[in-house]
Amino acid sequence: MKIRRLLGLGALVGVPVAAYGGYPALVWAAAILQPRPYLTDPNHKPLVAVVIAAHNEAALIGAKVRNVFEQDYAPGTYTCTVVCDGCTDDTADAARAAGDDRLQVIELPRQRGKLAAIRAALPHARGEVIAFTDANVLLERDALRHLVAPLADPSVAAVSGAKHINAGPEATYWRYERWIRTLESASGSIAGADGALFAVRTSAVDASPVAGAADDLLISLRAAQSAGRIVIAPEARTTEPELPIARESLTARVRTTSGALFALASLPGILGPSSGDLWWKLAGHKLLRIAAPSVMIAGAITLVVSARPTRMRVTPTVWAVGLALAGLSASTSRSLGTVVQVAGYALLANLAALIGLARYIARRPIDSWKPVRPPQPMSRVQESSARRQQ
DSSP: OHHHHHHHHIIIIIHHHIIIIIHHHHHHHHHHHSOOOOOOOTTOOOOEEEEEEESSOTTTHHHHHHHHHTOOSOTTSEEEEEEEESOOSSHHHHHHHHOOTTEEEEEESSOOOHHHHHHHHGGGOOSSEEEEEOTTOEEOTTHHHHHHGGGGSTTEEEEEEEEEESSSHHHHHHHHHHHHHHHHHHTSOOSSOOTTEEEEEGGGOOOOOOTTOOHHHHHHHHHHHHHOEEEEEEEEEEEEOOOOSSHHHHHHHHHHHHHHHHHHHTSTTTTSGGGTTHHHHHIIIIIHHHHHHHHHHHHHHHHHHHSOGGGOSOOHHHHHHHHHHHHHHHTTOTTSOHHHHHHHHHHHHHHHHHHHHHHHHTTOOOOOOOOOOOSSOHHHHHHHHHHHHO
C-alpha cells in the first residue's frame, strides 16, 4: 500500500516537477558543459520572402503588412506574400491597400488549413530565406535583421524569433519559454520554432501535407533534419496581445497540442539518437508536458484508491485540485493576483494537453483554423512596441 501511495505521489508531483523544473535544469547543464556556439553576423542580409497565412484577418492585416514593410532591413531585399485561406471578409483588399509593389496577395477559394496556405505561397516566394509570421503579431523594426543574422552560420537551418506577450499570465509563461529556448539554443537545437516569427533557408523548406500537423513545428523540424540546427534569435522580438482565457483560447491550445503530436509522428527518427540533441529536447520540452496531466490524474486516482476508508477526508490532493479550479474560474478577473491567474492559465494548458492528446489518439486532426483574437486593438500593441524602441 505504501508503494502504491509513493507511486501515486510521484506521478502527481514528480512528473510536473520534472517537466517544469528538471528539464530546464538539464538544458542549463548542457549549455554549460556542452556549449555549441554559432556565428551571428548582423551584416548578413540575404534575400528574404516574408509569408503570412491569414484567415479572416481584415481587422489586423493592414497594420501587419505596414509593419512588415517598416522593417529596417536593406531596401529591395525582401518581399511579402499574404495568403488568404478561404477568407470570407475583406482580408485580401485590406492587405492590398496597405502594401506596395513588394506585396503579393494569394486568395484560396476555400479554407484548406495553414500548412496548405503556406504551401500555396512557396512557388511565389523569391529569396534565399523564407520568414513565416502570424497576422496578429507585430515585429520590432529590427526583428527581421536579427532573425536572419544566425543564418550566416552554415550549421543553422532555421531561426525562431522571441515571442513577447503584453500582459497577463501568458506573458509570464512566455518569459519562462524564452529562457528555456535560449538554453536549448546554446547547447544545440531548440525544440521547434514558434509560428509568431521564424525563418528557414529556402532550400530546406518542406511544407508537404500532414493532416493536423502544427506548421511551425513541422517545417522547422524538417529543416533541422535536412540542413542543420534550429536556434533562437532573442533580439528578433515580436509583440502579441494577451489572449482571454476562454473557450476559443482553449481550442487554439488544443490545436497546438494535437498538432505537435501529429507533426512528431510524421517525422521518422526525430525521437531517436540520429537526430542529435533534438530527441531528448523534444521528449522533455514537448512530450513530457503533454503527458503530465494524464499521469497526474492517474497519480491522484492511485492516492485516493490506496487511502484507507477512515481517512477519506479532504486531502492535500483535493485541496490542490480545488485551488486550481478556483484559479481557472477567477483568472478572467484582472483584479486578482498574478499567482491565481497563472494557476488558472496552467490548468487551462493542462486541460488543452489532455484534449489534444485524446484527439491524437482518436486520430482526429484539426486542419481548419479560426483566429483567436482579444478585444485589445492592434493600435495598443503598436504603442507598446513603440515605447520599447524609444
